[in-house]
Amino acid sequence: MIAVAAGTNRIDPYLIPALDGVAYGLLVFVAASGLVFCFGVANILNLAHGLLYAIGGYTAAALLDGGWASLALALAVGVLAAAAAGVLLAGLLTPVATGNHLSQALLTFGVALAGGSLLVAGFGPDDPQVQVPAALEGSVLVAGHRYAAYRLVFIGVAAVLAAALYLVVRRTRAGMLVRAAVDDPEMVACLGVSPARIRAGVLAAAGALAGAAGVLGAPILGPGTDTADTVLLLSLVVVVLGGLGSMAGTLLAALAIGEIQTLGVALLPSAAPFLLFAAMAAVLAVRARGLAGRWRTA
Amino acid sequence: MTGLLEAQDVRVRYGSLAALDGVDLCIHDGQRHALIGPNGAGKTTLLNVLGGSTKPQRGTVRFDGRDVGRLGPAARARRGINRIHQRPAVFPTLTATENVVVAALPRVISRRGWWPGGRRRAAQHQAGPLLDQMGLTAVAAEPAGHLAHGQRRQLEIAMALAGRPRLLLLDEPAAGLSAIEVGRLVELLQALPRAVAVLLVEHRLDLVYALSDTVTVLRDGRTLAAGTPDEIRTSPLVRQAYAEGVA
Amino acid sequence: MRDEVIRRARGGVAALVLVGLVVAPWVVDEYTTAILARTLALALVGVSVALLTGVAGMPTLGQTAPYAAGAYACAVVGSRISDVGVVQLVVAAGAGALLAALTVPLVVHARGVIVLMITLAIGELVVIILGRWRSVTGGTDGLAGIPAVRPFWGLPPLASDQARYLYALVVVATLVGAVLVLLRTRAGLVLRAGRDDEARLRASGHRVALHLTGAHIAAGAIAGAAGSLLVVAQQYISPADFGFDTSALLLLGVVIGGTASVGGALVGAALVIAVRDWLFGVLPGHAPLVLGALFVATVYLLPTGVNRARGRLRPPSAPAHQPDPPVAQDQATVAELHR
Numbered sequence: 001m002i003a004v005a006a007g008t009n010r011i012d013p014y015l016i017p018a019l020d021g022v023a024y025g026l027l028v029f030v031a032a033s034g035l036v037f038c039f040g041v042a043n044i045l046n047l048a049h050g051l052l053y054a055i056g057g058y059t060a061a062a063l064l065d066g067g068w069a070s071l072a073l074a075l076a077v078g079v080l081a082a083a084a085a086g087v088l089l090a091g092l093l094t095p096v097a098t099g100n101h102l103s104q105a106l107l108t109f110g111v112a113l114a115g116g117s118l119l120v121a122g123f124g125p126d127d128p129q130v131q132v133p134a135a136l137e138g139s140v141l142v143a144g145h146r147y148a149a150y151r152l153v154f155i156g157v158a159a160v161l162a163a164a165l166y167l168v169v170r171r172t173r174a175g176m177l178v179r180a181a182v183d184d185p186e187m188v189a190c191l192g193v194s195p196a197r198i199r200a201g202v203l204a205a206a207g208a209l210a211g212a213a214g215v216l217g218a219p220i221l222g223p224g225t226d227t228a229d230t231v232l233l234l235s236l237v238v239v240v241l242g243g244l245g246s247m248a249g250t251l252l253a254a255l256a257i258g259e260i261q262t263l264g265v266a267l268l269p270s271a272a273p274f275l276l277f278a279a280m281a282a283v284l285a286v287r288a289r290g291l292a293g294r295w296r297t298a
Numbered sequence: 299m300t301g302l303l304e305a306q307d308v309r310v311r312y313g314s315l316a317a318l319d320g321v322d323l324c325i326h327d328g329q330r331h332a333l334i335g336p337n338g339a340g341k342t343t344l345l346n347v348l349g350g351s352t353k354p355q356r357g358t359v360r361f362d363g364r365d366v367g368r369l370g371p372a373a374r375a376r377r378g379i380n381r382i383h384q385r386p387a388v389f390p391t392l393t394a395t396e397n398v399v400v401a402a403l404p405r406v407i408s409r410r411g412w413w414p415g416g417r418r419r420a421a422q423h424q425a426g427p428l429l430d431q432m433g434l435t436a437v438a439a440e441p442a443g444h445l446a447h448g449q450r451r452q453l454e455i456a457m458a459l460a461g462r463p464r465l466l467l468l469d470e471p472a473a474g475l476s477a478i479e480v481g482r483l484v485e486l487l488q489a490l491p492r493a494v495a496v497l498l499v500e501h502r503l504d505l506v507y508a509l510s511d512t513v514t515v516l517r518d519g520r521t522l523a524a525g526t527p528d529e530i531r532t533s534p535l536v537r538q539a540y541a542e543g544v545a
Numbered sequence: 546m547r548d549e550v551i552r553r554a555r556g557g558v559a560a561l562v563l564v565g566l567v568v569a570p571w572v573v574d575e576y577t578t579a580i581l582a583r584t585l586a587l588a589l590v591g592v593s594v595a596l597l598t599g600v601a602g603m604p605t606l607g608q609t610a611p612y613a614a615g616a617y618a619c620a621v622v623g624s625r626i627s628d629v630g631v632v633q634l635v636v637a638a639g640a641g642a643l644l645a646a647l648t649v650p651l652v653v654h655a656r657g658v659i660v661l662m663i664t665l666a667i668g669e670l671v672v673i674i675l676g677r678w679r680s681v682t683g684g685t686d687g688l689a690g691i692p693a694v695r696p697f698w699g700l701p702p703l704a705s706d707q708a709r710y711l712y713a714l715v716v717v718a719t720l721v722g723a724v725l726v727l728l729r730t731r732a733g734l735v736l737r738a739g740r741d742d743e744a745r746l747r748a749s750g751h752r753v754a755l756h757l758t759g760a761h762i763a764a765g766a767i768a769g770a771a772g773s774l775l776v777v778a779q780q781y782i783s784p785a786d787f788g789f790d791t792s793a794l795l796l797l798g799v800v801i802g803g804t805a806s807v808g809g810a811l812v813g814a815a816l817v818i819a820v821r822d823w824l825f826g827v828l829p830g831h832a833p834l835v836l837g838a839l840f841v842a843t844v845y846l847l848p849t850g851v852n853r854a855r856g857r858l859r860p861p862s863a864p865a866h867q868p869d870p871p872v873a874q875d876q877a878t879v880a881e882l883h884r
Contacts, residue, residue: 045658047665047793095845101658102604102800103844109793110840117833229789233669236662273677277670284651284663349748375750387748389741392734400738403731404750418731461750 016145017266018259023151025258026158027220029251030213031231032238033165034206036250039239041178042202045105048089048112049235050228051119052082052207056214057223058119061128064218071133075215082211085115086203093203094196116228127224150219157216165209166247237276241283300363301326302495303348303379303465308357310343310519317343318354319519325465325495332498332510332527336539339516341499342384345467348497349381350374362464376404378464382471386450390443394434394453397442398425401457421460428456432486448479455486465495472505484508507531515539559808566714570707582710582778584818585717589771591795591814592721592807593764598796599805600733601760602740603652606792607664608768610648610671611641613787615769619776620688621681630696630712633773641769644671645762653757668792675784687783694777703777713774720770724807727763736760737805794821797843 031053038046059078064070089111096103136150169175210231214223221227234257242253260279265272301324310318318340325331333341346352348359350371359367366374371381388397402421429438432452437445442453451471458466471487472480487509490496500506506513506527513530515522517539523530530536570578590612598604615637622636651663675682682688693702696712703709727733735756739746747753776782798817802809820839824832 039658039662043658045661092841101661102598102796102804103847105606105658105661106793106797106800107841107844109790110837110844112837113790113793113833113840114837117831117837121831121834229669233666233673236666236669240663240666273674277667277674280666280670281648281651370747371744372747372750372752375748380750381748383748387742387745389738389745391741392738396734396738399731400734400746400751401749403735415730418734421731457749 013266014263015143016147017262019142019147019155020151021259021262022255023155023158023220023258024261025255026155026162027213027217028231028234028238028257029254030158030161030165031210031217032235032242032254033247033250034209034213035232035235036239036242037178037202037209038206042199043099043101044093044199044203045101045108046089046203046206047105047109047232048085048115049206049210050230050232051112051115052085052210053214053217053231054116054119054223054228055082055085055207056211057130057218057221057227058123058128058214059211060215060218061130061223062123064131064133066131066134066137068133068135071215075212078215079208079211082207082214083204084207086205086207087200089207090196090200090203093199112228112232116225119223120225123223125225127222130218130222132219154216154220161212162251169247237280240280302329302362303497304358304360305344305348306358306360308344308347308354308359310340310347310352310354316519318347318357320357321516321519321521323348323514323521325497327464328492328495329512330496330498330510332500332506332513333516334500334503334506334513334530335516335522338518340519341516342469343519344516345381345469345497345499349379349467372404375461378462379467380458380461380463380465381467382451382454382458382469384469384473386447386454388442388445388450388453388457391441393439394429394442394445395422395425395438397453398428398456398460402460405462424460425456428460429453431459431489432456433482448475448482451475451479451483452486459490459494463494465497466490468496468498468500470499470501472500472502480505503531555808562812563718567711570710575706578706578710579778580822582706582713583775584815584822585710585713586771586774586778587791587795587818588798588811588815589717589720589774590768591798591802591810592724593767593771594795594814595799595802595804595807595810596724596760596764596767598799599803599810600728600740601736601757601764602656602743603660603757603761604657604796605652605664605764606661606789606796607648607666607668607671608764608795609668609787609789609792610664611644611765611768612772612775613671613675613784614644614765615641615772616775616782616786617675617682617688617772618769619773620691620782623691623694623776624688628692628695628702629698630694630716630773630777633694633776634716634770637773637776638766638770641772642762642766644769645765646758649758649761652761653754665789665792668787669789672784672787672789675787682784685784687781687785689781691776691780691782693780709777713778716770716774720767721807721811724767728807732756732759740805793840794818797840800847801843 031049034052035046035049038044038049056078059081060074063074063077089108092111093104093107096107132150136153138149139146140149140152141147142152169178213231221230237257238250238253241256242249242251256279257276260275264275268275303323303325305321305323308318308321308323309316321340321344323344333344335341343352347354347357350366350369350373354367357367358365361374361377361379366377366379369377375381389400392400399418399421402424403417406417406421406424426435426438429435432455434449434452434456437449442450445453455471468487472483475483484505487496496509498506498509500509510527512525513527514524515530515533515536522539523533523536525533569581573581590608593611594605594608597608618640619633619637622633627633648667651667652660655663676685678684693704694709694712695702703712728736735746735751739751739753739756743753775786779786794817795814798814799810800813801817802811802813804810821832821836824835828835
């Protein structure tokens with residue numbers, strides 16, 4: 001399901017998986033930060049988050065033709081389409097009472113199911129091929145290993161994207177509002193902005209992030225029938241591992257998941273299926289202890 | 299001296315504000331003790347510390363000779379410290395009887411406890427007389443959420459008694475009650491089993507004089523005075539504190 | 546008086562449904578009988594979901610995890626060790642309970658939407674493990690050729706779909722009866738009280754975490770037993786039986802059934818699963834689309850879902866200043882994740 005091919009046959013087998021892990025982790029970070037927004041600001045468990053990523057992925061598969069222009073076009077279309085889907089989702093959620101998480105989760109799941117079916121109807125049941133820009137098609141030498149040029153560039157682009165995200169959240173007014181909302185969910189209600197508009201904005205932003213991740217990440221975690229589920233699961237694990245408090249936590253969790261999925265598989269192939277589970281269990285067990293104390297005093 | 303409950307040098311700070319700044323308190327078996335003082339004196343904080351819902355930064359709390367400082371509210375309740383909240387805390391979807399049964403369960407003893415429903419039935423036997431004592435028999439089958447405020451207060455007292463307390467912490471039990479209900483409450487509290495010690499936090503001095511045999515006055519997180527109700531009533535220090543704090 | 550009428554009516558409907566279930570295999574064809582047996586297994590998982598979501602107040606999207614553990618344990622035992630139904634049931638329930646016990650530290654301190662998230666992740670991770678642990682689970686191909694079960698030592702193997710269906714029915718009825726009895730003891734009462742107001746329960750001296758742990762493990766055992774019934778019904782299992790969509794369908798069914806009602810969960814889950822199976826039969830290409838639309842429509846038809854179920858129990862005269870425990874807890878748990 002999560003196939004990150006480590007394309008090397010050299011003696012040192014771990015450098016390439018480690019690099020792949022960074023690429024994968026940054027991809028998951030961009031996708032998961034959308035879910036973190038949704039959950040932290042609007043307090044919605046958005047089970048259609050993977051669908052938003054898949055929209056970006058299918059857009060990339062349909063539009064990319066090997067040129068730079070097509071990449072720019074795909075990025076613009078993918079981001080817009082996924083953001084629009086986010087707004088649509090917010091519209092569907094409007095009649096559901098805020099705070100009713102069960103209904104919200106079920107509704108977003110329905111949208112994910114229907115949307116996934118529409119994507120398959122539109123683009124066919126087979127996983128489509130994604131063409132990277134011709135200039136990045138080859139491989140480059142990294143410390144004596146051949147490494148896919150696109151992945152290397154992706155690492156750079158995703159790092160820039162992560163840094164930009166950090167600056168937006170840290171430095172801008174909108175970012176400050178977001179942080180305030182995450183710290184104190186009730187504060188949003190006191191701002192005088194209608195919750196429906198906040199929700200639409202948050203879901204649009206989440207869609208844009210997931211869409212961008214979907215387009216840029218299509219050559220790494222490509223569009224397919226399982227993509228939405230995979231991205232949703234990885235994003236959920238990132239939220240559980242990293243919490244909502246800091247972007248650094250989210251980034252660290254995403255990178256850890258990337259390394260587990262690549263380096264972990266290379267190092268411990270037999271234990272690989274259990275590694276994600278074990279990581280989640282370990283982090284939650286540690287947190288639960290602190291949490292238990294807080295609960296008792298609450 | 300050894301009391302049922304001994305708190306020593308309790309300090310709680312919220313940031314730079316000292317809610318409790320080195321308070322000592324000793325309550326003996328069956329003693330009726332009142333805690334008074336102006337708003338913000340630290341009365342409720344002290345109750346929280348004794349009940350286990352707030353951990354003090356410093357100080358010890360001993361109950362029945364043992365250190366209970368590390369225990370949470372549940373463990374203290376099982377040892378016999380029960381609490382009545384400022385706002386009556388009952389289970390709204392459970393009937394009045396079920397509320398008392400739930401409260402009785404942790405301390406209920408039953409020879410048929412191994413049989414499904416055995417302990418529940420034993421607890422049920424305790425619930426009836428308690429509800430009767432509180433005058434709630436007529437509404438025993440009603441969900442607690444249906445009850446009036448005063449009835450919920452009485453239900454909460456029944457729940458506290460069902461836990462077989464040795465010390466009852468009462469946080470402004472008369473808050474929100476009508477004059478008639480307050481009169482009924484005073485009767486109920488005066489009729490509590492003599493073995494149960496009571497720590498009462500109350501604004502209304504008439505209730506304090508009616509219900510307690512010793513009084514501690516808190517102000518700004520410190521003990522200002524302690525003594526019998528008569529001593530406190532005539533203390534100029536206390537009069538002055540109240541004139542500043544309450545008015 | 547009205548309550549009495551409703552209770553009688555409910556009892557009558559339940560009796561009718563039971564009679565219908567018993568005679569069903571002689572009315573419908575073999576294929577439908579097999580499908581019905583599988584639906585029974587899933588409805589039993591639905592009961593475990595209701596136990597956690599409605600009774601204990603821990604909404605879950607991960608009961609497919611113990612369900613899968615039970616099914617695979619039963620399949621392995623069935624093909625290698627014993628074809629006796631009772632043994633398989635006990636092993637499957639044990640496996641489900643064990644998995645639930647292992648995941649207790651992950652869920653027992655979380656509340657509300659956080660539990661949904663964590664349980665969903667657990668369920669999905671279990672599916673991934675099932676797909677990759679080929680030596681035991683057969684990978685994505687699953688396990689096939691599991692011999693027919695014999696209910697008890699000395700009895701003949703269940704060769705027909707009717708017999709297997711009736712076996713599943715007996716097991717489901719027994720387990721549901723046990724759950725109903727259990728809910729009438731102090732366990733059910735304390736769980737309901739905890740859903741009302743957890744802090745109050747603690748103030749009365751109850752070990753809340755212990756109660757929730759017990760409920761979680763019991764629900765895991767029930768789901769595990771249901772997994773064994775799935776093996777009996779299908780004689781084949783694969784990770785696809787335990788996907789995230791199954792969890793969501795069951796949760797929807799439980800919400801339709803009223804979240805806290807065991808009977809409602811049985812009917813709701815069976816209904817939702819039946820609709821899914823029917824849709825995939827008549828609209829092979831577009832079933833997910835229609836099913837997704839049905840999800841959205843159902844949520845609209847139950848405008849406040851769980852909250853309405855609570856509201857019905859809570860009188861309108863209840864004062865507004867009463868804190869709403871579930872919401873307050875959700876916020877507390879969201880705050881927990883901020884660290």
